[in-house]
Amino acid sequence: MNLDHFGMDTITLAGPLEAKLAAMRAAGFTQVMLNANDLAGHPGGPEAAIEIVRRSGLRVTGFQVLRDFEGLSGHLHAYKVDIAKAMLDMCHALGSRVLLCCSSTSSHATADPELLKKDLQKLAMLAVPYGIRIAYEALSWGRHVNEYTQAWDLVAEADRANLGLAIDSFHILASGTSTERLEEVVAGKIVLVQLADFMWREIRSREERIDTARHFRVFPGEGVHSREVAQLMRTLDNLGYRGDYSFEVFNDDYTQLPHAVVAERARRSVKWLTDQVSRRSLPLRGAAG
Numbered sequence: 001m002n003l004d005h006f007g008m009d010t011i012t013l014a015g016p017l018e019a020k021l022a023a024m025r026a027a028g029f030t031q032v033m034l035n036a037n038d039l040a041g042h043p044g045g046p047e048a049a050i051e052i053v054r055r056s057g058l059r060v061t062g063f064q065v066l067r068d069f070e071g072l073s074g075h076l077h078a079y080k081v082d083i084a085k086a087m088l089d090m091c092h093a094l095g096s097r098v099l100l101c102c103s104s105t106s107s108h109a110t111a112d113p114e115l116l117k118k119d120l121q122k123l124a125m126l127a128v129p130y131g132i133r134i135a136y137e138a139l140s141w142g143r144h145v146n147e148y149t150q151a152w153d154l155v156a157e158a159d160r161a162n163l164g165l166a167i168d169s170f171h172i173l174a175s176g177t178s179t180e181r182l183e184e185v186v187a188g189k190i191v192l193v194q195l196a197d198f199m200w201r202e203i204r205s206r207e208e209r210i211d212t213a214r215h216f217r218v219f220p221g222e223g224v225h226s227r228e229v230a231q232l233m234r235t236l237d238n239l240g241y242r243g244d245y246s247f248e249v250f251n252d253d254y255t256q257l258p259h260a261v262v263a264e265r266a267r268r269s270v271k272w273l274t275d276q277v278s279r280r281s282l283p284l285r286g287a288a289g
Contacts, residue, residue, distance in 0.1 A: 006270045007031035007061040009194075009248045010038050013262055014255035017042060017049055021056040023259030027267045031059040033194075033246040039090055050094055061246050062098035062135060062192055063091040069101055070119035071109030071144065077119075084123055092130040098191055099127065100135045100166055103142035103151060111144040117158045124160035135191035137166035140175040140213070141206050147177045152185050164191035168248065169232055170198065170217055173225045174209050179235050187240035194248040195273075197223025217249045219265055221272035230276035237277055245273075 008029055013020040017038050024032055042049035053060065066087050069080050091099045101123065124134050138151035145151055148167060155165050167190060172179065196217040201224055203209045220229045247266050254262045
């Protein structure tokens with residue numbers, strides 16, 4: 001099976017970074033989405049973690065996550081700019097070309113779209129010297145930006161070459177956002193697509209949404225929104241998206257299982273997805289064995 005278009009997020013597996021990367025590679029994956037804690041929390045320090053990633057042979061899909069950046073003012077804004085610079089340094093050292101930025105959840109953030117746009121422009125400008133693209137994602141519990149449609153409006157208005165959109169199937173499913181407006185999105189401005197499902201049809205509160213997102217996601221094909229996930233991928237395919245897909249699956253059960261078991265579930269999810277969506281740049285239906 002050709003897994004080149006798919007990667008796993010390290011949060012899906014428990015244990016040391018070395019073991020996670022080895023399990024992904026053994027399952028046939030060629031890329032990995034890394035978290036700042038993978039570097040900052042490594043016993044040998046960030047430099048050792050970066051060397052481990054390099055030796056793994058896995059391509060880095062992206063680096064996450066910059067939170068609560070846009071919409072702040074005064075000393076809070078200055079503080080977040082410093083944090084963004086440090087994250088960009090780590091992202092660059094890792095060899096990642098993508099930094100994920102999630103929409104702000106801060107009660108101190110403004111709703112003024114003009115100020116939100118300017119902050120995203122500033123972040124994109126900070127990333128230019130590094131050759132890094134910013135993938136802006138709408139968290140479904142974001143304070144002012146909580147749907148991909150709002151995130152896309154800001155990205156389009158900001159109009160920076162290295163600023164684009166991150167699409168996350170979980171947040172679209174959890175908020176019940178229609179995918180019809182995806183047809184308005186420029187395919188080249190989609191930087192990253194993150195995939196996950198969950199096991200119940202409705203989420204009734206913000207608290208339940210956060211709890212589900214952080215503990216109960218499952219791989220596509222395992223949840224109750226399989227039809228919607230497959231349709232999302234078909235829509236992106238028809239739009240012309242030819243970039244990476246990453247499994248961002250926060251699941252407490254998976255972190256209690258052997259790495260090989262979870263990685264095999266991810267591999268089966270790729271098989272399921274590619275059986276649903278046939279395209280030139282993905283393995284064709286029936287090609288997997």
